[in-house]
Amino acid sequence: DIQMTQSPSSLSASVGDRVTITCGANESIENYLNWYQQKPGKAPKLLIFGASSLESGVPSRFSGSGSGTDFTLTLNSLQPEDFATYYCQQSYSTPWTFGQGTRVEIK
Amino acid sequence: QVQLVESGGGLVKPGGSLTLSCTASGFIFDDFYISWIRQAPEKGLEWISHINNSGKTTYYTDSVKGRFTVSRDNAKNSVYLQMKSLRGADTAIYFCARQYYDGSGFRLDYWGQGTLVAVSS
Numbered sequence: 001d002i003q004m005t006q007s008p009s010s011l012s013a014s015v016g017d018r019v020t021i022t023c024g025a026n027e028s029i030e031n032y033l034n035w036y037q038q039k040p041g042k043a044p045k046l047l048i049f050g051a052s053s054l055e056s057g058v059p060s061r062f063s064g065s066g067s068g069t070d071f072t073l074t075l076n077s078l079q080p081e082d083f084a085t086y087y088c089q090q091s092y093s094t095p096w097t098f099g100q101g102t103r104v105e106i107k
Numbered sequence: 108q109v110q111l112v113e114s115g116g117g118l119v120k121p122g123g124s125l126t127l128s129c130t131a132s133g134f135i136f137d138d139f140y141i142s143w144i145r146q147a148p149e150k151g152l153e154w155i156s157h158i159n160n161s162g163k164t165t166y167y168t169d170s171v172k173g174r175f176t177v178s179r180d181n182a183k184n185s186v187y188l189q190m191k192s193l194r195g196a197d198t199a200i201y202f203c204a205r206q207y208y209d210g211s212g213f214r215l216d217y218w219g220q221g222t223l224v225a226v227s228s
Contacts, residue, residue, distance in 0.1 A: 031211070031212075032211075032212040032213075034212075034214045034215070036152075036215070038152075042220075043202055043204075043218035043219060043220055043221055044152065044202075044215070044218055045218070046214055046215060046216050049211050049212070049214040049216075050210075050211025050212060050214075053211055055216070087151065087152055089152070089154075089215070091212045091213040091214060092212070094157075094166050095154055095155075095166070095168040095169075096142075096154040096213070097154065098151055098152040098153070098154065099151070100151045101151045101152075
């Protein structure tokens with residue numbers, strides 16, 4: 001199984017900050033990498049697919065980059081509604097696997 | 108609008124069985140794979156199974172292989188997850204999600220709200 005590792009596990013940030021979350025795979029997954037946002041008590045929501053494509057309806061302050069084994073999710077100008085947990089997920093080979101999550105908290 | 112609704116969760120004793128349902132609306136159901144993903148309390152996401160659009164191809168992660176069975180009834184726009192020999196480690200919220208595919212690969216683009224399965228004596 002492909003292992004996905006996110007860092008950091010949690011971070012504190014203020015409204016307006018720029019936040020970067022990294023996700024690494026233990027083997028190349030080309031660009032088959034998706035990012036999800038999950039708020040407490042809710043289902044995950046797709047943000048980014050194919051490493052860098054923004055899902056319809058997702059604000060442009062979210063962006064993704066990377067290929068191969070190293071990927072990044074960037075949140076520009078953090079908004080109050082962005083405080084949540086973020087997960088990366090590889091869709092290169094089954095079983096699909098998720099990173100352990102990054103909790104973004106209010107400073 | 109696209110909707111997926113899970114049902115069938117509950118409290119079950121270790122070794123017991125339970126069947127979850129995922130009923131979809133708002134899209135052409137038999138055009139899409141459906142996945143099951145679970146989340147143990149205060150833990151991350153674990154993808155456990157998917158079924159292709161015809162129902163003829165399924166996949167299971169090792170932790171549930173041989174105990175869980177996924178099936179679908181396209182006439183009812185529904186997918187089912189039959190769970191047997193349940194263990195405490197199976198305690199989780201179970202989500203179903205639509206699996207969309209294009210040149211950018213697979214992604215889970217719509218999710219249900221989840222149903223809680225608690226395995227305890």
